[in-house]
Amino acid sequence: MSCTQAPPLPTDLDAPPTFQGWYTFDSSSDYCKPVQPSSTSTPRDGRTTQSSTDTKSEPHALTLVTWNVDAFSKFPDDRMAGIISTIRNQTPPPNILFFQEVSRAALGYLFDNAWIRENWYLSEGDFKNWGGYAFATVMLLSKADFSTEEQDTDKICIGPVWRVNYPSRFDRDALCCDVFLPPSATRVRLINVHLDSLALQPSHRPRQLAIVAESLHLAGHGFVAGDFNPILPEDDGLVAANNLVDIWNETHPDEPGFTWGIDGREPFPPGRLDKVAVHGLKGDQIEILHPGALESAGHGLLLRKLDTPLPWSDHSGLKCRLHLAEAPV
Template sequence: MFSSLLTPLQRVLHSGRPSHEPSMDELVKQSIAIVEQRKKAAVPWVPDEPHDQPYYRWVDGGWQATKPGVDSSGAAGEPKPAAPGRLALYSWNIDFMLSYGDSRMLAAIRHLEELCSAQASEIPIVIFFSECLESDLKVITSDSYVRESFHVTDLNRQYWQSGHYGTTTLVDKRLAIQACFRIHYSKTRMERDGLFVDLSLGTTQPQKPQQKPLRLCNTHLESLALDPLFRPPQLALCARHMHSPDVHASILAGDLNAIQDFDKHLHSDNELKDAYLEMGGSEDDAEAGHTWGQQAATAQRERFGTCRMDKVLFCGKVTCQSFERFGVDVQIQNEREREDIVRLGFDKPWITDHLGVKAVFSVDAE
């Protein structure tokens, strides 16, 4: 979700300190101009169809484009890929409207590094980010922790539906990527897509069929309560690929913009399970379940309240072992930057208006 429930056409990034204190209206106007300017005139993909893309490995001091399915286990410093018995998935929307995007993304990475370091070392990690700008990708791919620990799906905005913002996924180097593709939604006003990564669960054995992969989907569904509704067809399209007979199981996560009553049953409409609900969470428990609004600007929180926008959905032969939120009260540290963000109407200089969601899964046998 975007701050104050606005579309991405109403957002803008300020990389430095403005010459005067901007108003929210000024941020909206600047954002509209930027997104319109960066709209892609032509694209190589067919809407609603998978479009393959490479992923990138840090090799010999640079990010190397790699075709999914290629064995990279011989690269210096890389662990030999293994089939995951368990997986920890983190998903976080980092608000890109606010000033000081580099500082905020860097704080997000440091927080995630701390969380990942505290969990069991044998569990591989995947991180979903949404609302990224190209400058966020530069921060992510320049970070030593990311370079040492993950493969990444994006170095720039080339494969995004939008010419301005999008999603990106970080995959633990201990995992083998079998496929990487995006499905760019035809039904979208806001240039949304789904980013899919298939993880290998094993190699072909003599006289046995190849093990089906674990499919992951990072998506940011349509914002706002507008007609016609676009979140239902977007999630239905993702679910169709999640239920493919060619995959062992599927997990989807992201900012699903669940702000209307029908959003509460979109998962069951598509024969998906909701990790939060499966672990005993209640749809009406704002204190335990909501992920947006607690760290929004005060006026936005008073106007819209809080809600459970961010979710983890799954199907197939996986079991959700735990679910939790993270990212509470993470703030930028530079004093001048803190003051500027608070002046925009925030209680504290939080790095984003969303809490993140984390789920740990075990992979069941065939």
Template sequence: MAASRLCQRTLSAFKPSNRLWAPVSLRCTPSQVTQQHAPRVPSCFSLTTQNLDAFSSRPVARAKLLLNGILEESKRPDIIFLQEVTSDVRTSILGNPKVREAFLVTDAEDKTSFEGVPFANMTLLSSKRFALDLELLESQKEEGEVERGDNFVLGPVSRVKLPSKYGRCALSVDIIPPSTPTTAYRLINVHLDSLGDTFPYRTEQMEILADLLREPGCSGGLIAGDFNAISPEDHALLDKNGLVDAWVVLHGGEGLDGATWGVGVERDDGLTAGRLDKVAVLGVEAKEMEVLRPRLIEVPKPGKDSDYIPCSDHYGLRLSFSV
């Protein structure tokens, strides 16, 4: 990645002994991972991506309800991408007992990513699927190798500054399969620029993101989150950049079955329901995908009956894929 655009971040794990989040010092590259000699079948992972809607009433309560819904599913995802995370919502996420117990989290080390912007994105990775034994890791670092059975090894975590009207960044995490240690797959959490006048920014952003999946040592991966795809030209950007739209390949591109924003809402600006949220893949196989309808939350009104609003103005997406 271009150094001028790159801000190195880390993943953190919650330590019950001192009740603090501690950065996990993983600076692995594909060449440092020892190959496993047994043949490997493709590994399957599940991803949920959700825009939390930073600006509606009760943002912390809504985010908590959305996240608990994701975590309470019988098939808890291995990877969670969140967009429009405010500083207060970040604090709530880091205090969630289920998150503390089962996930590694980006941006727990400090609030740098939340300075000067109304919100940022965060990524959560299952500690069961991606964690390394830190003591084992340290002992093997001295020998110049890292080994961890079937678990994917975690590589660099980065924020990539994008050309943007709104200060948007892409949040990238590399994962390295033990069966093919000379390469990595990249998981990129995005929130592209909003509204119609920023289409030129989104065009450039997609070119940069597609290039990140083709860098030397990277065999592809996925880009997921809020693409703000509000026009036919937006929907053409994936094909233009050689990326596969997971929803289209699994469900086709006709109709609004995959709409994630503006569903059942009449707007004064003329925008209608659309598939603003997407998952784009390269070098991995999309298996199953569905739209997640947000729960409702009560918004009390003094002297009146309470309103009930969706926890987000975006529907979420759940994807299973194989590497």
């Protein structure tokens, strides 16, 4: 199976895919540049050589951090710095990052951050996917565990990346990619979502998650993660109704798992807005990463103490470790 082959996709006329590219930082130009597709003439097809069989290691785990980073509060670069610092201190380190509500300023911080530049592939190399909107979703894959070269058989091979423009009041989309786990090049689909907000009727969230779920079932293995915005009572059953498994419910059935509104700043009750749901995968751990707060913001002569500490985000993040199930659910 080639990592560059066309992915199996739903045929919904109301949810067309828009393909884009992966990017990596180029130190010679000081810009992100597109990652060239694999040039190998012998794509990985599931067969292993004797040497690779002899050195077979533990199956690759997918360790995700997903976080809605809040596009509208002040000091986006300082707040992103706090979030990235927390991510860097995780053990084991994540190899997949999903961000939602990434503003232009927050994406600019990611472009300028030395750790991101050196260690991550990005789904964005500029602001073209923002259009006229205030924010978008972003996906990053670790260079330590992922590769764009099919001949690099010790790493997870990166496949195509695309956005699904599903029905939305806010022009939201689903950011998707396929990766291929060695040694058999098993396709796993990763989908980053920020489902429609607010308790507006009719709600587009049921249709949005149905489209995402169909895509995961077509791929055979995968997960959807991000801000599900379950505001209405009907939203609570959408994951199960689409034959997906909510990892928090599976591993912490007696805990509320709130990821929003826990500091009492919001006029609404706390909620578990952020989720990880899987098909054909198992989650052996998931935890909540609560945001810290800025006591001061700015840099150099512009550094100033804040009258009230500012949380890095109005959402908490989630860290989740996933691996292949014995068979798709």
